[in-house]
Amino acid sequence: MTRPLAAFALFASLLSPLAASADNLPQRWVSAGGSLSEWVVELGGEGKLVGVDTTSQHPASLQKLPSIGYQRQLAAEGILALRPEVLLGTEEMGPPPVLAQLAAAGVKVEALPADADLQVLHGNLKRIGVLLGDEARAESVFAAYQARLKEQADWVARAQAETRAPTVLLLLGHAGSSPMAGGKDTAAAWLIERAGGRNLTTHDGYKALSTEALLALDPEVVIFADRRLGGDEARQALLKQNPALASTRAGKEGRLVAIDPTLLVGGLGPRIPAGLAELSAAFYPGRTPLEPATP
Amino acid sequence: MKAVISPRSLFIALGLLLALALWLSLALGPVGLPLGDTLRAALRLAGLPLAADGLQQAELILGQIRMPRTLLGLAVGAVLALCGVAMQGLFRNPLADPGLIGVSGGAALGAAVAIVGGAALGGLPELFAPYLLSLCAFLGGLVVTALVYRLGRRNGQTSVTTMLLAGIALNALAFACIGLFTYLADDATLRTLTFWNLGSLNGASYARLWPLLLVTLGVALWLPRRAQALNALLLGESEARHLGVAVERLKRELVFCTALGVGAAVAAAGMIGFIGLVVPHLVRLLVGPDHRVLLPASALAGASLLLLADLFARLILSPAELPIGIVTALIGAPFFLYLLLRGRT
Numbered sequence: 001m002t003r004p005l006a007a008f009a010l011f012a013s014l015l016s017p018l019a020a021s022a023d024n025l026p027q028r029w030v031s032a033g034g035s036l037s038e039w040v041v042e043l044g045g046e047g048k049l050v051g052v053d054t055t056s057q058h059p060a061s062l063q064k065l066p067s068i069g070y071q072r073q074l075a076a077e078g079i080l081a082l083r084p085e086v087l088l089g090t091e092e093m094g095p096p097p098v099l100a101q102l103a104a105a106g107v108k109v110e111a112l113p114a115d116a117d118l119q120v121l122h123g124n125l126k127r128i129g130v131l132l133g134d135e136a137r138a139e140s141v142f143a144a145y146q147a148r149l150k151e152q153a154d155w156v157a158r159a160q161a162e163t164r165a166p167t168v169l170l171l172l173g174h175a176g177s178s179p180m181a182g183g184k185d186t187a188a189a190w191l192i193e194r195a196g197g198r199n200l201t202t203h204d205g206y207k208a209l210s211t212e213a214l215l216a217l218d219p220e221v222v223i224f225a226d227r228r229l230g231g232d233e234a235r236q237a238l239l240k241q242n243p244a245l246a247s248t249r250a251g252k253e254g255r256l257v258a259i260d261p262t263l264l265v266g267g268l269g270p271r272i273p274a275g276l277a278e279l280s281a282a283f284y285p286g287r288t289p290l291e292p293a294t295p
Numbered sequence: 296m297k298a299v300i301s302p303r304s305l306f307i308a309l310g311l312l313l314a315l316a317l318w319l320s321l322a323l324g325p326v327g328l329p330l331g332d333t334l335r336a337a338l339r340l341a342g343l344p345l346a347a348d349g350l351q352q353a354e355l356i357l358g359q360i361r362m363p364r365t366l367l368g369l370a371v372g373a374v375l376a377l378c379g380v381a382m383q384g385l386f387r388n389p390l391a392d393p394g395l396i397g398v399s400g401g402a403a404l405g406a407a408v409a410i411v412g413g414a415a416l417g418g419l420p421e422l423f424a425p426y427l428l429s430l431c432a433f434l435g436g437l438v439v440t441a442l443v444y445r446l447g448r449r450n451g452q453t454s455v456t457t458m459l460l461a462g463i464a465l466n467a468l469a470f471a472c473i474g475l476f477t478y479l480a481d482d483a484t485l486r487t488l489t490f491w492n493l494g495s496l497n498g499a500s501y502a503r504l505w506p507l508l509l510v511t512l513g514v515a516l517w518l519p520r521r522a523q524a525l526n527a528l529l530l531g532e533s534e535a536r537h538l539g540v541a542v543e544r545l546k547r548e549l550v551f552c553t554a555l556g557v558g559a560a561v562a563a564a565g566m567i568g569f570i571g572l573v574v575p576h577l578v579r580l581l582v583g584p585d586h587r588v589l590l591p592a593s594a595l596a597g598a599s600l601l602l603l604a605d606l607f608a609r610l611i612l613s614p615a616e617l618p619i620g621i622v623t624a625l626i627g628a629p630f631f632l633y634l635l636l637r638g639r640t
Contacts, residue, residue, distance in 0.1 A: 051614055068614045069614075072487055073618075077324045077361070095497070096498075097500045105352070105356075204481075205480075206482065
C-alpha cells in the first residue's frame with residue numbers, strides 16, 4: 001500500500017513549484033512523542049506522518065496511523081517497515097540499541113528534549129520547522145504561543161493581586177481505584193501554578209492519597225483527569241468512590257474540574273494555553289476568562 | 296513414563312524444527328524482504344563473494360537486526376530449557392521451574408534496583424545504562440540463589456525441601472522489595488520496569504550477546520556430562536549416593552548452572568516465563584525421563600519454541616511488537632493446566 005503512495009508523493013513533489021527546496025526534505029516521518037506529533041500537525045506536517053507511538057492521541061486523526069508502540073520500547077524492524085526518513089521523539093525514546101540500529105539503516109533519529117520550558121520548546125519548534133522546510137511558520141507559531149502564555153501569566157497576576165489563590169489538588173483517577181494526587185515536581189503542579197492555583201501536595205510524583213489526608217488538605221478546587229469517563233459522569237463517579245471528597249470545600253461548592261489527562265504528558269504541547277485558561281476560569285470564577293486563542 | 300517415539304526420530308524431528316525456526320526467524324519480519332534477497336544477503340554475510348547491488352537494506356536488516364535477535368532467541372530458549380531440566384532433576388519433580396530457587400525473583404529485583412535507582416541518580420550515561428541493567432539483573436539472580444542454597448544447607452547436607460521453602464520465602468521478599476521500588480518509581484520508570492518484566496528479544500546487538508552465548512555454551516556442554524548422575528538422582532538421594540554419585544557436588548553444580556544460565560538469559564532478554572517449565576515436560580512426555588536424551592532434546596525444543604514465539608511477538612502487532620513473555624505465558628499456562636488435569640484421570 002505504501003509503495004504506490006510514496007511514488008505518488010515523489011511525483012507530486014516533482015511537479016510542485018517548491019520541488020527545488022523540498023528535494024532534500026524528509027517526506028516520511030515517524031513521531032514517537034505525544035506533543036511533538038501535535039506540533040508536527042500544527043506546523044502543517046500531518047501529511048508526512050506515516051506512523052506514531054501510543055502517546056500520540058491528538059488530534060484524533062493520528063490514531064488512524066500505524067502504531068509503533070510505546071516510545072521506550074520501539075522495535076527497529078517494525079519502524080523500518082514504515083520506511084521513514086525521520087524518527088522524531090523525545091529524549092525518553094528507546095531502547096538505545098534500537099535507535100542505533102535505526103540510525104545505521106539511514107533513518108534520521110531526532111531525539112528532542114521534553115522539558116516544560118519555553119526555550120526548549122523554541123529549539124524543538126525550530127528543528128521541526130527546518131525538517132519541514134518552513135522555519136518562518138515555526139517562528140510565528142512559537143511567537144503566538146509565547147504571547148499567549150504571557151497573556152495567561154498577566155491574567156493570573158492581575159487575578160492574584162485582587163483575590164487569594166485557591167488551594168488545589170489534581171487527582172489522577174483510574175476509575176475504580178483510589179485516585180493519585182499530583183506531587184510538587186509533576187506536570188500537574190506546573191499546570192496548577194501557571195493557572196494561578198496553589199498545589200497542596202508536598203510529595204514527589206503521583207501517589208495515592210488516603211481519605212484522611214484528603215480531608216485534612218481540604219482543597220478548594222479539585223482537578224481530575226480520568227482516562228475513561230468524561231464530564232459529569234466522571235464527576236459523579238469520583239464523588240461516589242471518594243465520599244470524603246464531598247465534605248471538602250471543593251466537593252461542597254461543586255468545584256470539581258475535569259481536564260484531559262494527555263495534557264499532563266510530554267512537555268509543552270499546543271493545547272496547553274487553552275487548558276490553562278480553562279483552569280484559570282475555574283480557579284477565579286468571578287473574573288472574565290481569557291478569550292480562547294484565535295489561530 | 297513410556298517413550299512415545301525413539302530418541303533418534305525425536306532428534307531428527309527437533310533438528311528439522313529448529314532449522315525451520317531459524318530460517319523463519321531470519322526470513323520473516325515486519326519488513327517484507329524478497330526471498331531471493333534474504334538468501335543472497337545471508338550468503339554474503341556468511342562470507343561468499345556475491346555482488347552487493349541492491350542488497351544494502353537486506354544485509355543490514357539480516358545482519359544487524361534479525362541475526363543478533365535470532366542468536367539471542369536461540370541462546371535464551373536453549374539455556375532456559377536446560378536449566379528447567381536441571382531444576383526438575385534436582386527437585387525430582389516435573390513441575391519445578393528455574394524460578395523456584397530464586398533466580399528470577401533476584402534478577403527482577405536487581406533490574407528494579409538498576410531501573411529505579413538509575414533514574415533516581417539522574418540517569419547514567421546512555422551507553423552504560425543497558426549494561427548496568429543486565430549486570431544488576433545477573434548479580435541479583437546469583438545473590439538470591441546463593442542465599443537460597445545457603446539456607447538449604449545444614450551439617451554439610453543440602454535439604455532440597457528446605458531450599459524449596461527458602462526459595463518461596465525469598466521470592467516473596469524479592470517481590471515485596473520490587474513492590475517498594477514500584478511505589479517509589481515515577482511513571483516513565485514504572486513502564487520501563489513493567490516492560491522489562493515481560494521480556495523481549497527486541498534491540499539485540501552482538502555486543503550484549505556474547506556473554507550469554509558463552510554461558511549457554513558452558514551450560515550446554517556441562518549439564519549433559521552429568522546426565523547419568525541426574526538419572527541416578529531420579530531414584531532418590533540415598534540410592535544415587537549408593538550408586539557412587541557425589542550427590543552434594545551434583546546439587547551444587549545444578550544450582551550453580553541454573554543461577555548462571557537463567558541469570559544470563561534474564562539479564563539479556565528480561566523475564567521470559569514457562570519455557571523452563573513446559574519444554575522439559577513436553578520432551579519427557581515424548582521420550583521418557585532419560586537425561587542423556589532429555590537434556591539435548593530440551594535445548595533444541597526450547598530454542599525452537601522461543602524463536603517461534605518471538606516470530607509471533609514481532610509480527611502480530613507490527614510495526615509495534617508484543618513482549619515475548621506474554622506470548623510464552625499465553626502458550627505455557629494453558630499447557631501447564633492441561634498437564635495438571637491430564638494427570639488426574
